[in-house]
Amino acid sequence: MPEYIEVGEQELIAIAANQNQSRIPIIFLHGITLSVNFWTANLPPIVRENLPWYSLSLPGHYPTYYQTELLNVDMLAEVLMSAIHKLVGKQPVALVGYSAGGFVALNLAAHFPDYIKGVFCISGFSQGRWQGLLGWLQKLSQSGAMGKLLCKILCKMFMLNQALYKLASSMNAGDRQTYWNAPTLQTTVDAVYPDVIKHNLNNLVNLFECFADMDISHLLANIRVPTLILSGDRDPIIPLEHAKFLASRIPDAELIVLQGMGHMFFAERSLAYQNLLTSWIETKLCNPNQ
Template structure:
């Protein structure tokens, strides 16, 4: 396992590679405001056991990566996709298997549409069609929205994040609070500027024509993985994505919510990632 800071234009992005550099690569792209370490270690380890090297990284404005003055230099999904390509370039990878979670799944779609030669396969987890407009698909469920309303103004930190992750986990699969808390403590301890991660909200809302390119142009073998208890991006989003991407395989995980904080779930997901 090696850690490397990678240049992406004027930015520097923290990356970590696990596994044999000679093996095919999986690039893991996490969701909004999420550091690379929000991808469970167990998922990374199981993927390496399947014979690939795994690269995970901190998005700009998270973890150890560069902090951006968003007011002066706003960015959107295509800029975050360019960061992913810069990482592939830095590691000398002409292509990789791409696995994206939530916002990372939209970044992965962008790569599948606009940089198909860099994509060996796509695994789109807990995400929604790139370019979907508000109202196109169902909103988050009431429990999640009520939690956000009830905790508005709460001081950010590990405890508030644990409470949020508990809700996002859903009520069916047991919530592994000790593992989740350890992961969040790790992330908070290493964040250069924890408040900067909030820039991902407006970044996701920035519209541009490239986001509306037809998903039917994706040629990479694609698997869509979605939980049937996702309170944030409901299953209808995964179903719509499966209908839009040619020959996509939809794998519905019973009881899974929007985060992967249940014992055994990371290993299960590692087995579903397309290689």
């Protein structure tokens, strides 16, 4: 059952499994406009069957509420870390984050190094000014009342039905043929779409604007845990050059680039992602020295 977590003026939600396992918990963080159910369609067997895992929502995503004051880097870290402590206590955790969830994972590792054991960052970033379709929507969110209204209208249009949602999302892909043919595309959309259509559009527009002002580039050197940066060389939202920048600034980082992949790893390179995450868990989290 979903668990609601109140942290000050924020409310988050988490879903979890295998909590009775004694291994290190893994916290999964979804991307902006998605939901906690994103990861239920994209877990490798080693996680789904054997490890304690938690999918934790970002602020402002259905079905939770979000105070309208603008989030900042420090507040975001404090809210998410407090939620994690309420879920698992003050034991160390591993983080797996996608896109904005990748940013959150890096931010947590920089702010709270004693509580983070490792980071698996997929198409993440340290500076929240996006490119591509999301970047365009983000610019609208920063363009006064009319820009915000147009941003909400477009978001609503993209969410009218699953076909339009998948079509809009395809603009974030680098390998669109694989994207459209992937079985994981439909299973993922089936998992998130019932939540997506209930998002508060004011919250999303606020978040677009908030992220544009967030930058943790100066904090990357504080991340001392093993960090895997997974990127595609055709990502229209977070260019490969930014992934290379992350890897160059994080002391114990490894960069893996999947050729032809854009921003939609779960449909474009699902098997490669699952194999990489499984290997990372086995080598970084499950060896006898962990």
